[in-house]
Amino acid sequence: xxxxxxxxxxxxxxxxxxxxxxxxxxxxxxxxxxxxxxxxxxxxxxxxxxxxxxxxxxxxxxxxxxxxxxxxxxxxxxxxxxxxxxxxxxxxxxxxxxxxxxxxxxxxxxxxxxxxxxxxxxxxxxxxxxxxxxxxxxxxxxxxxxxxxxxxxxxxxxxxxxxxxxxxxxxxxxxxxxxxxxxxxxxxxxxxxxxxxxxxxxxxxxxxxxxxxxxxxxxxxxxxxxxxxxxxxxxxxxxxxxxxxxxxxxxxxxxxxxxxxxxxxxxxxxxxxxxxxxxxxxxxxxxxxxxxxxxxxxxxxxxxxxxxxxxxxxxxxxxxxxxxxxxxxxxxxxxxxxxxxxxxxxxxxx
Amino acid sequence: xxxxxxxxxxxxxxxxxxxxxxxxxxxxxxxxxxxxxxxxxxxxxxxxxxxxxxxxxxxxxxxxxxxxxxxxxxxxxxxxxxxxxxxxxxxxxxxxxxxxxxxxxxxxxxxxxxxxxxxxxxxxxxxxxxxxxxxxxxxxxxxxxxxxxxxxxxxxxxxxxxxxxxxxxxxxxxxxxxxxxxxxxxxxxxxxxxxxxxxxxxxxxxxxxxxxxxxxxxxxxxxxxxxxxxxxxxxxxxxxxxxxxxxxxxxxxxxxxxxxxxxxxxxxxxxxxxxxxxxxxxxxxxxxxxxxxxxxxxxxxxxxxxxxxxxxxxxxxxxxxxxxxxxxxxxxxxxxxxxxxxxxxxxxxxxxxxxxxxxxxxxxxxxxxxxxxxxxxxxxxxxxxxxxxxxxxxxxxxxxxxxxxxxxxxxxxxxxxxxxxxxxxxxxxxxxxxxxxxxxxxxxxxxxxxxxxxxxxxxxxxxxxxxxxxxxxxxxxxxxxxxxxxxxxxxxxxxxxxxxxxxxxxxxxxxxxxxxxxxxxxxxxxxxxxxxxxxxxxxxxxxxxxxxxxxxx
Numbered sequence: 001x002x003x004x005x006x007x008x009x010x011x012x013x014x015x016x017x018x019x020x021x022x023x024x025x026x027x028x029x030x031x032x033x034x035x036x037x038x039x040x041x042x043x044x045x046x047x048x049x050x051x052x053x054x055x056x057x058x059x060x061x062x063x064x065x066x067x068x069x070x071x072x073x074x075x076x077x078x079x080x081x082x083x084x085x086x087x088x089x090x091x092x093x094x095x096x097x098x099x100x101x102x103x104x105x106x107x108x109x110x111x112x113x114x115x116x117x118x119x120x121x122x123x124x125x126x127x128x129x130x131x132x133x134x135x136x137x138x139x140x141x142x143x144x145x146x147x148x149x150x151x152x153x154x155x156x157x158x159x160x161x162x163x164x165x166x167x168x169x170x171x172x173x174x175x176x177x178x179x180x181x182x183x184x185x186x187x188x189x190x191x192x193x194x195x196x197x198x199x200x201x202x203x204x205x206x207x208x209x210x211x212x213x214x215x216x217x218x219x220x221x222x223x224x225x226x227x228x229x230x231x232x233x234x235x236x237x238x239x240x241x242x243x244x245x246x247x248x249x250x251x252x253x254x255x256x257x258x259x260x261x262x263x264x265x266x267x268x269x270x271x272x273x274x275x276x277x278x279x280x281x282x283x284x285x286x287x288x289x290x291x292x293x294x295x296x297x298x299x300x301x302x303x304x305x306x307x308x309x310x311x312x313x314x315x316x317x318x319x320x321x322x323x324x325x326x327x328x329x330x331x332x333x334x335x336x337x338x339x340x341x342x343x344x345x346x347x348x349x350x
Numbered sequence: 351x352x353x354x355x356x357x358x359x360x361x362x363x364x365x366x367x368x369x370x371x372x373x374x375x376x377x378x379x380x381x382x383x384x385x386x387x388x389x390x391x392x393x394x395x396x397x398x399x400x401x402x403x404x405x406x407x408x409x410x411x412x413x414x415x416x417x418x419x420x421x422x423x424x425x426x427x428x429x430x431x432x433x434x435x436x437x438x439x440x441x442x443x444x445x446x447x448x449x450x451x452x453x454x455x456x457x458x459x460x461x462x463x464x465x466x467x468x469x470x471x472x473x474x475x476x477x478x479x480x481x482x483x484x485x486x487x488x489x490x491x492x493x494x495x496x497x498x499x500x501x502x503x504x505x506x507x508x509x510x511x512x513x514x515x516x517x518x519x520x521x522x523x524x525x526x527x528x529x530x531x532x533x534x535x536x537x538x539x540x541x542x543x544x545x546x547x548x549x550x551x552x553x554x555x556x557x558x559x560x561x562x563x564x565x566x567x568x569x570x571x572x573x574x575x576x577x578x579x580x581x582x583x584x585x586x587x588x589x590x591x592x593x594x595x596x597x598x599x600x601x602x603x604x605x606x607x608x609x610x611x612x613x614x615x616x617x618x619x620x621x622x623x624x625x626x627x628x629x630x631x632x633x634x635x636x637x638x639x640x641x642x643x644x645x646x647x648x649x650x651x652x653x654x655x656x657x658x659x660x661x662x663x664x665x666x667x668x669x670x671x672x673x674x675x676x677x678x679x680x681x682x683x684x685x686x687x688x689x690x691x692x693x694x695x696x697x698x699x700x701x702x703x704x705x706x707x708x709x710x711x712x713x714x715x716x717x718x719x720x721x722x723x724x725x726x727x728x729x730x731x732x733x734x735x736x737x738x739x740x741x742x743x744x745x746x747x748x749x750x751x752x753x754x755x756x757x758x759x760x761x762x763x764x765x766x767x768x769x770x771x772x773x774x775x776x777x778x779x780x781x782x783x784x785x786x787x788x789x790x791x792x793x794x795x796x797x798x799x800x801x802x803x804x805x806x807x808x809x810x811x812x813x814x815x816x817x818x819x820x821x822x823x824x825x826x827x828x829x830x831x832x833x834x835x836x837x838x839x840x841x842x843x844x845x846x847x848x849x850x851x852x853x854x855x856x857x858x859x860x861x862x863x864x865x866x867x868x869x870x871x872x873x874x875x876x877x878x879x880x881x882x883x884x885x886x887x888x889x890x891x892x893x894x895x896x897x898x899x900x901x902x903x
Contacts, residue, residue: 033777040432040509047515053507104424104579105562114578170610177618185614186606187581199414295606295615297581305422305580310776 007335014327019072021323022093025316026068036060036102036310058102059090060312071099071316093320099313103305108317111302116321118188119287119298125218126287127280130225135272137226138233143260145238153230160227166289169220173293176216186294189213217294221286225279232275236268243267270337277333284322413599415879415901417892418615420626422580422605427554427562428547429502432509434798437889438625439583439603444547444568445483445593447496448540452893453646454704455801455886457545460593461491461569463526466544472535472840477544479526482592483569485550491569493522498551500530500543514543535838537845538802545801571596580605597900598879616641616873622901623882623892624873629689629749632871636688640877646884647691648870649698651806652750652796654757654863659823661787662740665733669860672740672792673717675724675760681753682866690866695853697806698799699867700886705803705846707853715857725764739767743790745778750794753865757792783821793821796868798888803849807833811856824861878902 037054055061059070069075073092091097098108141153177185189198189209200206240246241264249259288300299318306314423436428444431437448457459465461483466475483491497520503510504517518533532539550567561567566574571593572585586600604621606612609628616624617638627635627643636643656663656672663669682692693699694716695709702709728734740761742754751772758768771790773781782793797819799805809819812833816823829852836848856862870884872892881898884891893899 033774033780035776035780038776038779047512050507050511054509105430106579111579115580170614173611173614173618177620178614181618185618185620186611187604292608293611295604295608295611297578301422301580301607308775 003335007331010331010334014331017327018320018324022072022316022320023068025319025323026071029312029315030064030067032310036312040102040309058100058313071313073097098317098320101306101311101314103309103311103314108314111314112299112317112321115297115299115302117192118190118296119284119291119300121188121190121214122217122221122290122296122298123280123283123287125214126222126283127225127276129218129222130229131276133222134226134229135233138230138272139237139260139265141230141234142237142241150234153234157227157230157234160223161231163223164289165220165224165286166293168223169217169290169293172216172220183216184213185216186296187213188217188294188296217290217296220293221283221290224286225276225283228279229272229275233268233272236271237264240264240268273336274333277329277336280329284325413901415598415601415623415882415894415899416621417601417603417894418612418621418624419603419605420609420612421607423577423583423603424579425562426566426574426577427558428549429499429506429510429554430508430562434887434889435605438891439585440547440566440568441890442570442572442585442596442601442894443566443574444549444570445491446545446547447477447499448545450545450801450885450887450890452883452885453700455541455649455700456704457541457801461496461548462544466530466540468840470531472537472539472838473532475530475532475539475544476523477528477530479528481526484590484592485553485569486567486573486588487550487553488590489550489552490525491548492525493528495548495551496520496528497522498554499546499548502549502554513546516543535840537837537839538804541802542800542805572601575600596894597898598894599901601894616875619875619877622875622878625871625884625888625891627689627871627873629686632688635873640875642874642876643871644874644883645869645871646886647699648798648868648884648886648888649700649800650796650798650868650888651693651696651698652690652794652865652868653696654753654792654794654865655820655822656861657785657787657791657793657822658825658861659785659787661791662731662734662738663787663791665731666859667727667731668734670717671724671727671731672757672761673860673863674720674727675764676757677719678753678863678865679716680719681756685749685752686866686868688869689871690868692865693867694857694864696810696856696862696864697803697853698886701799701801701803701806705849707846707850712853712857715854717860717863721760721764724760725766728764728766734766736765737767739769740791741787741789742768742770742792742794743778743782744770744772744794746772746774750796754792754794783817783819785816785821785823790821794865800887803845804837807849807852808837811852811861812837822861824856824859826855826859829855 037051037060040054052061059067062070066075069078070089071092073094075086075089076091076095078086079089092099098112100106101108101111104111137153137156141150144150173185176183189206191207191210193206195201195203195206198206198209200209246259246263249263284300287298288304290296291298291300292304299322303315303318305311306318419435419438421433421435423439424433425431425436426440426443428440431440445460447460447462449460450456451458461479463478463480466477468475477496479491479493479496481490485491500514500517500520502508503514516532516534516536516539518531521529523529536543548569553565553567554561569592571588571591573588575584575586577583581604583603584600587596587598606615609631612624612626613628613631613635615621616635632643635641656669658664663672679692682690691699693713695702695707695712697707699709729736740758742758744751744754751770754770758770761768781789782795797806797810799809809815811820811824813825813830832848832852836845836852839845839848870886870888870891872882872884874882879899879901881900882892882894885893
């Protein structure tokens with residue numbers, strides 16, 4: 001099976017997963033106690049007619065199963081083939097419409113298009129930081145096992161794993177923003193925006209400010225990832241260095257540098273890549289808190305707001321998109337296996 | 351030449367190391383280096399790179415005031431917007447028909463030329479308009495715009511419909527006179543209803559969605575410039591403003607929902623004004639050189655309300671005992687501190703003073719801490735047995751939860767019991783107004799009223815609002831009649847007397863234990879800005895459309 005076919009297969013397999021995510025999220029969101037109209041009206045003295053009008057505006061007056069069919073887009077399809085009762089139904093997820101936010105009074109897709117780039121910028125930079133620091137430190141710790149460098153890396157990893165990222169964020173703000181005044185305490189400067197928006201005069205100034213504003217949230221979010229990757233990298237490298245082929249290479253007089261680079265490092269990356277692939281998507285949970293602490297206008301804050309306001313369609317939309325990112329992350333991880341380890345096939349029989 | 355698999359990317363090891371070193375150096379420089387082109391280190395030289403004033407070197411717009419909000423605004427059309435944080439911005443873009451006096455909450459004519467003429471026993475209000483006001487596109491503000499402003503929430507059934515639901519019709523008598531006919535005489539019509547932002551009827555009707563999300567056009571001192579929901583909103587001074595202009599060229603609002611993040615932003619001088627000061631951080635912020643906290647009493651009241659419908663708290667003596675078994679005053683002093691003041695009445699102090707209510711007398715009626723008497727009352731009541739627990743519910747707010755816990759602890763100490771349930775907002779809102787003793791005996795809540803006692807007494811005590819905005823279900827026909835009569839009476843003295851009588855009954859029958867009134871407060875970087883003050887209402891805090899507010903040179 002070739003790479004393309006394998007990828008297509010995985011994408012097709014992800015469709016029922018995505019459907020399952022949509023179903024479960026829809027049911028969970030609708031089973032939450034409370035009523036979105038109550039929250040929307042902020043406890044005003046609203047007449048039953050007004051409440052009914054608002055419920056009708058957002059389709060909340062329909063039975064739950066019809067709401068689900070509407071949301072998924074099956075009602076639209078049934079309407080398109082002329083089934084009575086469904087004609088004129090609004091488009092849903094299957095037609096690429098993620099719905100309409102009750103709280104923001106805007107299409108969910110528009111909101112997510114605004115919020116996704118900052119979250120991606122944060123997460124990619126956090127992982128770049130994590131990988132750039134964890135891999136060398138993990139290799140170093142394995143190479144100098146039970147020596148001071150190894151002890152230091154293990155302590156750093158332990159602290160990183162056991163400290164909540166939001167707390168690291170707050171401590172970084174207190175130290176580097178409030179006390180030292182070196183770095184800004186929050187929000188991001190987006191490199192895709194016009195410099196004049198920030199009162200800057202050149203593109204280079206904009207990039208400079210982007211980096212400055214990114215450092216603290218990047219470190220706060222990336223520390224946990226760095227610690228976990230470093231631990232896996234270290235143990236994986238130690239395991240590789242104890243393999244017989246490495247012993248054999250040493251016996252043949254191959255240099256230690258070459259052994260590390262060619263014989264130990266590459267095979268050790270398989271568990272690391274798996275970890276990065278899975279963490280990249282699950283790290284969005286950490287990004288939610290980091291976005292709150294650093295006032296970053298990303299998906300995390302959007303999701304929190306959606307849940308707090310019982311904005312059903314926005315909650316489901318953000319969850320489905322995060323689920324989609326997770327599925328894509330897993331597929332990319334699987335594909336990257338074969339690139340790293342030629343022993344991995346795409347399902348061909350040996 | 352032998353093939354080197356390791357260099358398939360075309361990057362040699364040396365290059366990779368050099369690249370890594372460059373990135374590290376860039377990060378280090380970005381973090382630590384001073385940029386000579388940007389602001390100096392004392393925070394006075396420029397506004398922030400991303401909206402802040404830049405304690406060090408953030409770059410930024412020097413003539414822009416940066417305001418940090420505790421919640422992100424969401425929309426810009428006054429016909430549909432229904433949250434205080436959108437209103438904070440939009441009140442600089444729109445002029446109201448009437449606008450509240452900063453200190454007294456007395457409505458003052460703005461687009462209106464004078465007080466309304468009241469006819470037909472308080473069911474007809476005729477409002478004359480000024481001729482000078484213009485919208486930002488140069489169109490004059492006319493009576494048709496005012497009519498649309500008040501009728502659109504009803505016709506479109508927006509969230510704001512309850513605010514204007516008593517209007518039967520609105521009519522433009524000529525270009526500068528509007529007549530409102532009401533379904534019933536509404537005593538608070540001038541105070542509560544007429545102070546609405548006037549919208550550009552034609553522009554709004556042309557494209558309501560764009561008007562709400564991209565292009566709101568008002569007649570206020572600032573023009574809407576640009577915004578990304580959840581990130582920022584910019585307004586710039588309108589040079590042709592018809593009234594006295596503001597002195598601040600432009601304003602940027604940015605939200606910071608997390609308390610710690612917001613306070614850090616203020617302490618790091620990355621913003622000029624911050625609203626939403628957490629009580630726990632009050633002293634730290636106030637102690638900071640160059641930062642001042644400006645405050646004024648707001649229109650909020652926090653309280654404990656009893657379930658008078660069912661269960662042990664249906665007995666007034668049990669309610670009195672619960673009030674006697676703890677000291678609300680001591681709790682407010684210890685926990686709320688400078689962020690609020692203890693009150694023993696169900697209206698905001700500003701309203702009480704404006705209406706000349708006997709506030710001191712009411713404060714003297716506070717149930718004193720007397721655990722022995724509380725125990726005596728409980729022992730004498732048939733509605734509660736020794737050891738029986740009172741069920742408190744609290745919204746997800748530490749201050750209100752702690753208050754409930756304090757009272758529950760005191761009940762435990764005198765041989766009875768209390769359990770406190772902290773509910774998330776959605777659950778709380780669907781629970782506290784059921785009147786069912788299985789759901790609660792006591793609930794803790796707060797209320798942001800308005801410029802008229804009707805916003806407190808009618809909304810929080812009248813039986814019309816049972817299950818809507820009140821869950822105590824206190825039942826006394828005479829009491830409800832007084833509140834209804836006050837609502838539908840135009841004569842001030844009659845209304846005042848009715849509200850006094852109703853309030854005294856609330857205190858005597860212990861329907862509520864009033865707790866505290868919070869302060870509307872802002873932290874201001876005085877190195878950057880002067881004259882910015884809070885308003886009594888969160889919706890119009892800070893006041894930036896006043897001529898005293900100015901940035902330092």
